[in-house]
Amino acid sequence: MAQPKRRWSKQRTHxxxxxxxxxxxxxxxxxxxxEMKLPHRVCPNCGYYRNRKVVNQD
Structure with missing residues (x-):
């Protein structure tokens, strides 16, 4: 595999x-x-995704 010819300086690394x-x-x-939830995921509070109940919350 290819290797770097020179080491990166600290400044360049930073x-x-x-x-x-x-x-x-x-x-x-x-x-x-x-409630606030991540997009494209089941709501952890009520269990709905795209207006359908997919997880039972007890």
């Missing part, structure tokens, strides 16, 4: 890693219970 940021997850409102 510049490269400067874009590794945590992002706030996009939350959407559940149409059934109006």
């Amino acid at each position: 510049k490269h890693r400067a874009n590794w940021k945590l992002e706030i997850p996009n939350l959407t409102e559940c149409p059934q219970c109006h």
